[in-house]
Amino acid sequence: MEIYKSYDLPCYDGRKSFYGKARVLEDRYGNRMLQSYNTRICLICTDGTLNKLDPVATATTLRHIRSFFEHCGYPYPGNHEWDALPLHEDVRLGKGGAA
Numbered sequence: 001m002e003i004y005k006s007y008d009l010p011c012y013d014g015r016k017s018f019y020g021k022a023r024v025l026e027d028r029y030g031n032r033m034l035q036s037y038n039t040r041i042c043l044i045c046t047d048g049t050l051n052k053l054d055p056v057a058t059a060t061t062l063r064h065i066r067s068f069f070e071h072c073g074y075p076y077p078g079n080h081e082w083d084a085l086p087l088h089e090d091v092r093l094g095k096g097g098a099a
Contacts, residue, residue: 001043004028012067022064024071034068036061044072049090057082 009022025033025040033053034041041061043051057065062079069076074093076082085091 001025001027001031001033009034009064009067010071012070013063018064018067021060022067024068032068032072034064036064041065042068044068044074044093045090048093050074050085050093051090052082052085052087055087 003025004027006023006025008020009018009024011017021037023035025035029046031043031045033043037060039056039061040053041057042053042065045051057079062082065082066076077085
């Protein structure tokens with residue numbers, strides 16, 4: 001993914017911010033990738049597909065993931081569902097989360 005722009009992920013859980021620890025990387029087509037602590041976590045494409053890139057999810061990274069889903073307009077599927085998602089495979093997102 002060629003990065004077109006990058007910005008701090010807004011915090012949607014009531015806290016002030018993530019203090020630069022969570023970033024959104026966007027390509028020129030609008031596909032968005034979450035970077036948490038310099039690790040690329042997942043990619044949400046404009047066609048509604050999700051690609052999980054890293055299996056590790058600490059409590060803080062899960063906060064980043066939940067805010068990233070909200071930022072991209074999708075409901076977070078839940079911690080158990082997130083853990084069960086396959087790595088490096090496209091998963092179709094719907095209004096109810098990962099399908």
